[in-house]
Structures are given as structure tokens and as C-alpha cells.
Amino acid sequence: MSKKKVIVIGAGFSGLAAATLLAKEGCEVTILEKNDQPGGRARIWQHEGFTFDMGPSWYWMPDVFEDYFALFGKKPSDYYHLTRLDPGYRVYYAQNDHIDVAADMDKLKALFERIEPGSSQALDEFLKQAEYKYRVGMGEYVFKPSHSITEYMDLNLLKKSLGIQLLTSMSKHVRKYFKNPKLIKLLEFPVLFLGATPQNTPAMYSMMNYADLVLGTWYPQGGMNQIVKAMVSLAESYGVEIKLNTEVTAIDIQNGKAGQVHTKAGSFTADLIISGADYEHTDQQLIPKENRNYTPQYWNSRTMSPSSLLYYIGLDKRVEGIEHHNLFFDEDFELHAREIYTDPKWPTKPLFYVSCASKTDATVAPEGHENLFFLMPLAPGLHDDEALREKYFDLMLNRFEAITGQSIRQNIVVKRSYAMNDFKADYHSFKGNAYGLANTLSQTAFLKPAMRAKKIKNMLYTGQLTVPGPGVPPALISGRVVAAEALKLLNKQK
Numbered sequence: 001m002s003k004k005k006v007i008v009i010g011a012g013f014s015g016l017a018a019a020t021l022l023a024k025e026g027c028e029v030t031i032l033e034k035n036d037q038p039g040g041r042a043r044i045w046q047h048e049g050f051t052f053d054m055g056p057s058w059y060w061m062p063d064v065f066e067d068y069f070a071l072f073g074k075k076p077s078d079y080y081h082l083t084r085l086d087p088g089y090r091v092y093y094a095q096n097d098h099i100d101v102a103a104d105m106d107k108l109k110a111l112f113e114r115i116e117p118g119s120s121q122a123l124d125e126f127l128k129q130a131e132y133k134y135r136v137g138m139g140e141y142v143f144k145p146s147h148s149i150t151e152y153m154d155l156n157l158l159k160k161s162l163g164i165q166l167l168t169s170m171s172k173h174v175r176k177y178f179k180n181p182k183l184i185k186l187l188e189f190p191v192l193f194l195g196a197t198p199q200n201t202p203a204m205y206s207m208m209n210y211a212d213l214v215l216g217t218w219y220p221q222g223g224m225n226q227i228v229k230a231m232v233s234l235a236e237s238y239g240v241e242i243k244l245n246t247e248v249t250a251i252d253i254q255n256g257k258a259g260q261v262h263t264k265a266g267s268f269t270a271d272l273i274i275s276g277a278d279y280e281h282t283d284q285q286l287i288p289k290e291n292r293n294y295t296p297q298y299w300n301s302r303t304m305s306p307s308s309l310l311y312y313i314g315l316d317k318r319v320e321g322i323e324h325h326n327l328f329f330d331e332d333f334e335l336h337a338r339e340i341y342t343d344p345k346w347p348t349k350p351l352f353y354v355s356c357a358s359k360t361d362a363t364v365a366p367e368g369h370e371n372l373f374f375l376m377p378l379a380p381g382l383h384d385d386e387a388l389r390e391k392y393f394d395l396m397l398n399r400f401e402a403i404t405g406q407s408i409r410q411n412i413v414v415k416r417s418y419a420m421n422d423f424k425a426d427y428h429s430f431k432g433n434a435y436g437l438a439n440t441l442s443q444t445a446f447l448k449p450a451m452r453a454k455k456i457k458n459m460l461y462t463g464q465l466t467v468p469g470p471g472v473p474p475a476l477i478s479g480r481v482v483a484a485e486a487l488k489l490l491n492k493q494k
Contacts, residue, residue: 003028004490007261007270009248012040013472014462015276016231017068017479022486023238024072030270031240032263034247034277035426039228041434042472045312049366050414052312053225055434056472057355057373058325059218060211064138064473065227068480072234079230080220083360088217089325091186095403099182100323103216116180126177126187130210137207142468142477145485146446173203185329192351192377196303196440197337205439219324219360227472248277251459253291258459271493272458272486276479279449279465281428291455303443305435305470306340306377307420311393313372314365314414319356319406326354328396330403336377341438344379346388352376352396369413374400381431384420393417435471436464451482458493460485 004027008019011033023029037043041055065076076082087100099115102108109120174187188198190208220226232242243265251273252259260267275282280299283292331349339347355373358365365371374396401407420432437443451466453459462482464470 004272004493005270006030006272006274006486006490007032007268008274008276009261009282010034010040010276010463011038011232011242011244012276012463013042013227013231013475014464014479014482015040015274016228016235017476018274018276018462018483018486019240019479020231020235020238021071021480021483023235023240025483025487027490029240030268031235031242032246032248032261032268033242033244034428036245038232038242038244039225040276041427042224042228044223044225045416047414047416048314050312050314050369050371051223051225051364052371052373052416053223053355053357054310054312054418056224057357057375059220059224059227059472060208061138061215061473062218063215064476068476069230069234071480072238074234076220076227076230079233080222080226082218082220085217085219085324085360087323088212089327090323091182091189091327091329092403093182093185094330095405099186101186101213101217105214108213112183115182116178119178119180119183122177126174126206127210127214130206130208131214133204133207134210137204141445142474143481144445144467145451145481146448146467147450147452168203169199170201170203170205171198173206174198185333188333189327189329191439192306192337192340196438197334197341200341200440202439202441202444217325219357221361222363223357223361224472248286251282251286253288253456256291256455257457258287258453270458272460272490274460274462274482274486276461276463278428278430279461279463280430282461283449285428287453287456291453293450293454299430302449303341303438303440304380304431304433305438307380307382307423307429307432308418308434309374309376309378309389309392310418311372311374311396312414312416312418313374313412315370315372315408315411316368316413317370317408317411318368319370319372319404319408321406322354322356322359322404324356324359326356328352328354328399328403330399340377340379344382346378346382346392347376350376350392350395352399354400372408378420380420380433382420384432386417389417389419430465436469437466439469451485458489460489 006027006029008015008031019029043054045052086103092098113120191201250262258273353375358371423429423432462478468474
């Protein structure tokens with residue numbers, strides 16, 4: 001292929017993946033990144049000796065990362081060291097009432113058996129189905145560009161679609177195997193961030209339980225941003241140029257083709273453009289109205305995944321009795337889910353999550369200190385202000401101290417909040433969402449926003465608002481899929 005110029009908007013996981021793959025194929029690739037560091041939501045904040053991952057904190061599906069780096073003859077271990085967490089995480093149900101999710105399957109089955117006699121066999125059957133869904137989903141579904149339903153018109157694939165339970169809800173599926181509320185909460189929690197209640201999420205997503213309980217929860221030493229650094233290093237080794245602090249302000253379209261890409265720092269031309277920025281922002285703000293894929297009404301009718309209230313907290317002491325990942329499920333799971341998805345409001349009695357990366361990694365906090373990350377899922381599009389943030393931080397802190405028996409309020413030496421207004425300001429995130437488009441049945445595969453710009457011959461979309469969906473592994477895959485589509489378009493231009 002002759003040297004084709006490609007502009008990628010956004011240096012998140014999908015943008016970096018697409019850029020590197022196209023550079024490997026001989027393209028001249030430039031990434032235009034709005035912020036002062038690459039990684040998108042996986043940026044870091046460093047302050048007074050603390051290093052905080054600002055977004056993703058769970059490393060699941062290690063095979064996806066291995067497969068990506070293998071495309072370049074590399075391994076994750078060439079760039080960062082992975083530790084499997086054991087326990088993977090802790091779930092608190094009340095004071096003096098918690099369970100630890102062991103990495104060892106025999107220990108995990110023994111835990112299930114103690115909580116609900118007979119459930120260890122049910123877990124075997126449940127995970128066997130989940131593994132099948134994972135293998136089919138990750139092997140045959142996620143790498144489809146989903147331009148049309150015809151991609152799925154294969155008899156063998158249609159049979160497999162029945163097998164992965166696209167039309168059964170996650171809620172019904174879990175309750176078919178388990179009765180104990182603790183186990184049900186444990187198995188439903190991974191879908192809380194997919195953008196719908198378990199009642200409205202296809203049972204296909206029990207594949208996430210396989211990723212969780214079998215493939216395990218891992219941690220890259222140094223934090224999740226180590227993945228970003230690895231991908232940047234790889235991209236630059238193939239000649240990708242990453243321009244930071246370079247926000248795209250408009251894209252010119254002439255005769256159905258994208259021409260110049262305008263930024264505050266100047267203009268760029270390319271043979272092909274890939275937007276890994278927020279899809280709605282690109283579609284509605286950066287290109288002329290007549291060339292857009294969708295209307296404002298379309299976007300407003302989409303079901304978004306949650307936003308989040310985040311707090312980055314540094315303590316001047318160590319905290320005993322908590323794990324690296326901690327889920328506080330001491331309140332009504334279904335009430336909080338309803339207040340995210342069906343009756344949007346700041347939650348009455350929220351569930352929340354606390355990460356303590358310094359339990360595993362001494363580099364993220366000064367000696368004798370602790371690095372905490374509080375996260376409370378929220379409905380997107382709500383009013384956001386400092387008073388509300390503080391109210392809910394105080395609520396989370398009170399419950400954290402009561403449930404863990406640890407007093408930490410007086411030991412806070414670093415504190416920063418991050419919520420909807422910040423997601424909008426930093427990422428142009430539609431309605432301030434944190435995770436992208438919800439994985440509901442009506443927004444699956446070819447029903448998601450299209451990867452192709454329908455009225456622009458040389459433009460594509462990638463990232464969490466298109467296929468395959470939200471999360472770090474899907475974003476990596478999205479970058480791979482869009483790179484393959486980009487090569488097809490570039491070959492047509494020869």
C-alpha cells in the first residue's frame with residue numbers, strides 16, 4: 001500500500017489500537033488528542049506522591065490484551081508485570097458480613113456451598129454456560145463490524161445465538177441457578193456497568209461471570225495507565241505521531257469526503273479519518289448537519305451506561321481489613337439500579353466501590369500511606385454540583401467507616417472529586433456518561449451506532465459508543481475492527 005495519511009481523533013484505547021495497526025500496515029498516522037496525556041479515561045493524576053488511575057481500575061479478560069500485543073509479536077509482560085489478585089475482590093453486605101471472591105475455583109465453590117447448599121454444582125453448570133458464551137461472543141461476535149444484520153445471517157451463528165441466550169434476561173438466568181440474595185448480587189454486579197438493570201440485560205452477558213470468576217481479576221503493577229504507556233510505546237515504535245493538547249474543533253466535508261480536520265493548533269489533511277472521540281460529540285458538533293449519521297432525537301433516545309461520582313483519596317496511614325477491590329452492597333441493589341436506569345435521580349441509598357491499589361502496589365502512595373478510589377454509579381444527565389458531591393462522599397465515608405470499622409476521615413491528606421461535569425469537560429462525554437452506550441438487546445451488534453460514517457466516504461468511528469461496546473477490552477477490540485475496515489476503504493482509494 002502507498003503511504004496513506006490517517007488522522008485518528010482521540011488517544012484512548014481504541015484510537016491507539018487502530019492507529020498502531022494502520023501504521024504497521026504502512027500508513028502515516030497522526031493521533032490528535034484533546035488532553036495533556038494519552039489514554040482517554042485511563043489517564044492518571046499524580047499529587048503529593050500519590051498516583052491515581054482516573055478511570056478503569058479492573059483488569060479483566062487478560063486474553064484480549066495478550067491477543068492485541070501478539071499482533072505485533074509482543075506480550076503484555078514485555079511492558080508491564082501482571083499480578084492476579086487473590087481474593088479478586090471483597091463484597092460487603094453489612095458490618096461483619098462480607099465474602100472474599102477467591103482466585104482458586106475449589107475455594108470459590110466451597111464459599112458458594114457454605115452460603116447456599118447445593119450451589120457449588122449449580123456454579124459449575126452456570127460457568128460452563130458462561131464459558132460457551134465467552135468463547136462464542138469473543139470469538140465470533142465482537143470482531144464483526146456490524147454494518148448490517150446480514151453479517152449474522154449464518155445458520156451456525158443463529159444456532160449459537162440461541163445458545164448464548166440473547167433473548168433471556170440476566171436476572172432470570174441467574175435465578176434459575178441460585179436463590180441466595182448474596183450470590184445473586186455477586187453474579188449480577190458485573191452487568192451494573194453495562195447500562196441496564198439485570199432484568200433488561202441479555203443473559204448473554206453471563207460471559208462476564210466467566211471473565212470474572214474463571215479468568216480472574218488482575219492488576220498491572222504501576223496501575224492501569226501502564227497499559228496506556230505500553231500501547232503508546234508500541235504505537236510510536238511504528239511511527240505514530242501523537243499530538244497532545246490538540247482538540248479537534250471541526251471537520252470539513254467536500255463532495256462526501258472528509259477534507260481538513262481543524263484544531264485550535266492548526267489544520268490537518270488525511271486520506272481517512274477515524275474518530276475515537278465521543279461519537280455523539282463528533283457526529284453532532286464536528287461535522288456539518290447534512291453529513292451527520294444521526295439526529296439529536298436519535299441520541300436522546302439512546303440508553304446510556306452510567307456516569308459515576310469518583311473521589312481520589314490519599315490517606316496518611318494504612319487501612320487494615322480491606323482488599324484491593326471492595327464492593328459495598330449493604331443497601332438495596334435493585335433500588336440503586338432503578339435510580340440509575342428507570343427512574344434517574346441521585347440515589348437514595350447507593351451501592352459503591354472502593355479500590356485500594358496500594359494494597360498491591362507500593363509505588364502508588366508514599367510509604368505508610370494509602371491510595372483510595374471511591375466510585376458511586378449514577379444516572380447520566382443529572383445535575384452535578386460540589387454540594388451534591390460532598391453530600392454523597394460523606395455518605396460513602398460514613399458507611400465505609402461503619403462497615404469496615406476503620407476511621408479514616410481525619411487522615412485524608414489528598415482529595416479530589418470527579419463526576420458528570422468533568423466527564424463532559426474532559427471527554428465531551430454525552431450526558432456525562434462514564435462507560436458509553438448501554439448493552440441492552442435493542443443496542444446490541446448492528447443496532448449500535450454505526451462504525452461507518454454513512455454520508456462521508458472516508459470516515460469511521462471507534463470506541464465505547466459503537467461496536468462492540470463499553471469497557472477496556474471491548475475498546476481494544478473496537479480499535480482492531482475499525483483498523484480492518486479502514487484498510488478496506490484505503491484499498492478502494494488506490
